[in-house]
Amino acid sequence: MRNKPLIVAVALVALLSVLAFAAGWMFGGLKRPAPVQASAATSTPVDARAIFIPGGSEIDALRRGVPVNQEGHPPPMARVQNTDIRRVRNYPMQPPTIPHTIDGYQVDKNSNRCMLCHARANAATFQAPPVSVTHYMDRDDQFLATVSPRRYFCSQCHVVQTDAPTLVANGFKDIDTVLAAEPPPGGQ
Ligand code: HEC
Numbered sequence: 001m002r003n004k005p006l007i008v009a010v011a012l013v014a015l016l017s018v019l020a021f022a023a024g025w026m027f028g029g030l031k032r033p034a035p036v037q038a039s040a041a042t043s044t045p046v047d048a049r050a051i052f053i054p055g056g057s058e059i060d061a062l063r064r065g066v067p068v069n070q071e072g073h074p075p076p077m078a079r080v081q082n083t084d085i086r087r088v089r090n091y092p093m094q095p096p097t098i099p100h101t102i103d104g105y106q107v108d109k110n111s112n113r114c115m116l117c118h119a120r121a122n123a124a125t126f127q128a129p130p131v132s133v134t135h136y137m138d139r140d141d142q143f144l145a146t147v148s149p150r151r152y153f154c155s156q157c158h159v160v161q162t163d164a165p166t167l168v169a170n171g172f173k174d175i176d177t178v179l180a181a182e183p184p185p186g187g188q
């Protein structure tokens, strides 16, 4: 029995750990702080949906008026609109939003479901608008035969249209609105 001291040491360590565990089990619970329960009682969730005011003058609109020391109900998940109705682009180079659902459309190294319909060659079959020529250009403005790697992952730029309310007030005016506005007095 060359390993006798080793076996004795292992047995001792095991015994000690069992003892330490039992001690923790018995005495650890005693010092549990009571305030945990008290704070749970005070933080009843506030319904963030009820007090959301679009364009309101809240300091932090993303919290939708819920005080910082309270927890708000999460707003309901937005529904994707599958209406085929295209939204106007706010400026010419905005990636258009997607007017259809894209659930389950796989885009990975091996296949790109979007290009099944949006490639130039397939566009007529599916009556989809083909991706514009910019999607075939590399960063040196050279035209490639297939979609450029930097335009391959479509949802990097294009998002589906949802019925989500505006999160924060936004004063953006597009160029047509700016041009149509009256010139300021003073002839500037
Ligand atoms: C089954 C065919 C099909 C697939 C797959 C498909 N689309 Fe479409 N897409 C269409 C059609 C058709 C339209 C034209 C509007 C409509 O009828 O919904 C369209 C419209 C669009 C538009 C609006 C273009 C514009 O000028 O406003 C975008 C952006 C778009 N799709 C992106 C995508 C992306 C990104 C994917 C992949 C996640 C995808 N599509 C997958 C058929 C498809």
Ligand code: HEC
Binding pocket: 092, 093, 094, 095, 096, 112, 114, 115, 118, 129, 130, 131, 132, 133, 134, 135, 147, 150, 151, 152, 153, 154, 155, 156, 157, 158
């Ligand atoms: C790096 C951002 C980016 C990526 C990635 C991207 N797009 Fe676009 N896409 C745009 C922009 C910006 C426009 C509008 C200006 C233009 O045509 O280049 C656009 C326009 C479009 C249009 C409208 C074309 C037209 O002539 O009206 C379609 C359809 C479209 N993209 C589909 C796709 C599909 C499908 C993919 C994936 C294969 C994709 N896009 C990837 C930025 C992107």
